């Protein structure tokens with residue numbers, strides 16, 4: 001199956017390319033598809049482009065069957081799908097099943113319909129505690145800030161009413177997945193997009209669908225996994241997997257599963273692929289990385305699962321900053337990208353990762369747009385730093401991202417001038433051209449794409465493994481220690497080496 005070894009490029013549509021407003025759009029993606037094609041990737045995943053009031057930048061969907069006017073029209077979407085397919089790129093959409101927007105027709109109906117109604121039962125409404133119900137049903141804390149996971153509504157007659165549960169912002173009410181209508185509706189949504197020809201979905205919050213919201217012993221909202229909740233969540237995914245598999249064309253899905261260990265393994269068999277987030281969380285720590293990779297490889301070998309390797313996405317500070325200061329972080333980010341591209345499974349690259357973009361940590365307070373900023377009482381700056389629009393060309397903002405004179409929705413730093421796609425294209429040793437070469441080599445080497453995997457002995461702070469497929473053998477090595485290490489025998493296929501492997505660098509060797 002193509003997705004078992006695919007390289008997927010994540011587009012954050014707001015920040016990819018804007019043809020008009022300073023917010024990226026679908027026509028912008030079509031116009032700049034060649035950048036992705038040049039990277040030799042197999043597919044794109046787009047963060048949500050459905051109708052949304054954008055309380056959480058599209059992860060609050062008000063209509064799953066239409067495109068938000070901010071991004072374009074359904075005709076634009078159809079054109080994008082056709083353009084991508086014509087260039088050999090598969091297209092994955094982001095599916096958001098845990099919650100809807102509070103502007104979704106179902107939620108509006110639920111508020112109007114009153115307590116005990118079938119409409120209210122599609123969400124998680126409860127009476128409040130205390131004589132007048134003015135206390136939230138539990139003390140569970142929301143991981144998106146703002147204190148509680150509960151918000152009280154005003155009933156249709158104007159009186160203070162029931163409370164509803166939201167793992168994220170109040171504008172994202174959680175659905176009640178114990179209610180069969182919810183699954184039926186999501187099957188309809190999946191079929192709608194699969195019938196259009198999309199190649200699959202990235203599934204948001206895949207491991208949290210069913211939860212015991214009445215539990216009182218969980219301080220953090222997103223730890224609220226019900227004891228038997230996994231079983232019910234697994235049933236949902238097994239059902240939707242059958243839907244996916246009933247289509248031709250090798251449709252797929254990748255689960256956003258932050259659960260760990262045995263819990264993760266459960267989802268790794270439900271989904272064609274699941275993100276191996278332990279690798280992302282290991283940062284620049286050889287022992288943790290080795291354990292994380294081994295865990296995912298265990299799922300692969302024992303359960304037939306396909307790991308989806310990822311270190312950068314729209315929720316996490318960019319590796320070029322997260323993994324170290326200055327150029328150290330940039331070198332490590334490149335080495336990490338090479339590590340991912342050396343592993344068996346699918347690889348997800350987040351837009352801008354191919355440029356070595358830094359996280360923008362000094363955005364002015366007044367432009368911060370992530371709901372976490374306001375909900376944390378302006379203490380947690382949220383995720384905007386990794387969502388700053390891409391620099392395409394030129395020497396000053398918007399670096400070709402938006403038409404002249406149009407301000408991007410988040411300001412770009414002056415330092416982006418050296419990192420534009422235009423500038424990096426002309427330098428054969430640029431970050432961009434190196435990543436492009438690595439992706440191309442992964443495609444060319446059967447060993448890297450689909451060969452066997454074996455750890456090799458290595459000194460502390462160094463990871464080394466071998467991939468091999470018949471006569472093709474590639475050794476990967478990354479140096480996370482602070483001294484140079486000697487290289488095993490073989491010809492350098494890719495890597496910045498000078499006789500030895502310097503700290504913060506990775507290498508591919510062949511032919512040993």
Ligand code: NOJ
Pocket residue numbers: 056059096168204205256314315
């Ligand atoms: C995970 C998404 O990646 C993130 O951006 C979003 O805020 C939450 N899920 C809620 O949908």
